[in-house]
Amino acid sequence: MSDWQQWVGREDRRSDRVEAGALTRWLATLDRAAGTDGAVPQGFHWCLALPDAPTAALGADGHPRRTDGAESFMPPVPLPRRMWASSQVEFLHPLHPGEAIERRSRIAAITAKQGGSGALVFVEIAHETHGDRGLAVRESQSIVFRDAAGPDAPLSPPPAGGGRFDPSEWDAHRTVEPSEALLFRYSALTFNSHRIHYDFPYATAEERYRGLVVHGPLTATLLLDLAQRRFGDNALARFAFRGLSPAIASEPLHLVLRGGGDAIELGAFADDGRPVMQATAAL
Numbered sequence: 001m002s003d004w005q006q007w008v009g010r011e012d013r014r015s016d017r018v019e020a021g022a023l024t025r026w027l028a029t030l031d032r033a034a035g036t037d038g039a040v041p042q043g044f045h046w047c048l049a050l051p052d053a054p055t056a057a058l059g060a061d062g063h064p065r066r067t068d069g070a071e072s073f074m075p076p077v078p079l080p081r082r083m084w085a086s087s088q089v090e091f092l093h094p095l096h097p098g099e100a101i102e103r104r105s106r107i108a109a110i111t112a113k114q115g116g117s118g119a120l121v122f123v124e125i126a127h128e129t130h131g132d133r134g135l136a137v138r139e140s141q142s143i144v145f146r147d148a149a150g151p152d153a154p155l156s157p158p159p160a161g162g163g164r165f166d167p168s169e170w171d172a173h174r175t176v177e178p179s180e181a182l183l184f185r186y187s188a189l190t191f192n193s194h195r196i197h198y199d200f201p202y203a204t205a206e207e208r209y210r211g212l213v214v215h216g217p218l219t220a221t222l223l224l225d226l227a228q229r230r231f232g233d234n235a236l237a238r239f240a241f242r243g244l245s246p247a248i249a250s251e252p253l254h255l256v257l258r259g260g261g262d263a264i265e266l267g268a269f270a271d272d273g274r275p276v277m278q279a280t281a282a283l
Contacts, residue, residue, distance in 0.1 A: 003068075004110050004121075007075040012105045014049035018131075020097045022047060022189070029185040030225060035233035039094035042234055043221040045129050045137045049103035050191040061207075062193035075110060077121045079145035081207055082194070084216040085122065086242040090138040094234045095131050104128045108140070118147035149208035156209055157245050160272040170256035170267075172230050176222060178214045180249050186218045214247035219277050223266045226255045227281060236264075241279035245270075 018040055026044055027034055035041050053064035066076045095101065109124040122144050129137040149156075167173035183197045195202040196213040203209045220241045227236055247253050252271040259265050266279040 004075040004077065007107050008110060010073060010107045012073045014103050014105075016049045016101050016103070018044075018048065018095050018097050018099045018101060023097055025185075026189055029182065029189060030221070032225060035228075037094070037233045039096050039234055041224075041228060042091055042094075042236055042239070043217075043224040045095070045139075046217045046221070047189045048101055048129065052191070058193060062195040062199075073105070073107070074123065074143075075107070077123070077145045079119060079121055080148045081146040083144050083146070083243065085142040085144040086240070087142070087217075087220070088140045088238075088240040090238055091136075091234065091236055092138065093131075093133055093136055095129075095136050099131045101136070102130045104130070115146075121145040149206075151205075153208045155204065157248070157270070157274060159210070160251075160270065161274075163273040165254045165269045165271055165273045167254060167256055170258045172226060172257040174226055174229075174255045176253050176255065177251065178218070178222075178247065178249055178253060180212060183212055183214060183218070183249055186215055190215070190217070209246055210248055211251075212249035214249060214253070216241075216243045216277070219243075219247055219253070219268050220279065222253075222255055223257075223268060223277065223279050226257050226266065227264070230257055231260075231283060235283055236281050238282045239279065240281070241266075241277055243277055244275045247276045 023040060023044060026047055051064060057064055059065040061080065061082065063082060066072050066074045068076045106126045107123065108126045111122045113120045122142055125141045125143065127139040127141060128135055187197050196207055196209060197215055198212065200212055203212055224239065247268065253276065254269040257264065257266045262282040264281040266281060267275065268277040269275055
C-alpha cells in the first residue's frame with residue numbers, strides 16, 4: 001500500500017467534443033428519441049473523453065495494463081478482477097451537441113480491505129467534465145479490484161431462485177432484457193474492452209460469472225432513462241448508484257423508481273428479486 005499511495009493525486013486530462021453522430025448512436029443503442037430541450041441527455045458523459053490505450057497495451061482482461069510507470073494513471077494493483085463499484089454524480093448544467101469538453105480526472109484515494117471473497121482494493125477517482133460554460137458534470141467514481149476466482153468457484157450470481165420481483169411498492173417500473181447486441185454496442189460507445197461484457201468463455205471460465213455481465217454504467221444509464229421518462233429531460237441535479245450484484249445479459253432486469261424532489265429512490269432487480277443496483281437522485 002505504501003507504494004500505491006504515490007498514485008494519490010495523480011491526474012489525467014482528456015479533451016473531446018460532443019459529436020452529433022456519437023449522440024445519435026447512443027440514442028439508437030438505448031432505443032430512445034432525442035430530448036426535446038436540444039441538450040445531451042444525462043448519462044452520455046460516460047461516452048466522452050475515453051481512454052485510448054493501444055490494443056498492444058491491453059491486459060488479459062481487456063483493460064489497459066497497469067504498470068508502475070508515469071504513463072499509468074491507475075496504480076499497479078495486482079488483483080486481476082476489476083469492477084465499477086459506485087458513483088456519485090452532480091449534473092451542474094447540460095452539455096450540447098458540438099460542444100468542446102475537457103475531462104479532468106484525479107486519483108483521490110486508494111484503500112485496501114478484506115472482504116468475504118478475499119482481498120479488495122478500492123480506487124476513488126474524482127472526475128470533472130468541463131464544457132463551454134465551465135464545469136458541467138462532477139463525479140466521484142469508485143473502482144474495486146478483487147482476487148482471482150478459483151477454477152472451481154461457484155458461478156456468480158447464483159442461478160435464479162424461486163422468488164419473483166414485485167414492483168407494486170414503486171411509482172414507476174420498466175422491464176428490459178439487455179441483449180448481447182446492447183452490451184456490444186455500449187462497449188463500443190465507451191471504448192470499453194473489458195472481456196466480461198462480450199467474451200462468454202472468458203466471463204464464465206476466467207472470472208466465473210454465470211454469463212456476460214451488463215456494464216455498471218449501462219445499468220445506471222437505464223435508470224437515468226427511467227428518471228427522464230418520469231421527470232423530463234435533464235431534470236436531475238444529483239444521482240448516485242452502487243452496484244450490488246451482477247446483471248446478466250438476456251435476463252429480465254427490472255428498473256424501478258419512487259419518490260420525487262430531493263428524495264428519489266431507484267433500483268435495478270433481477271427477475272427473482274435479487275438486487276442488482278441501488279440508486280438515489282434529487283431534482
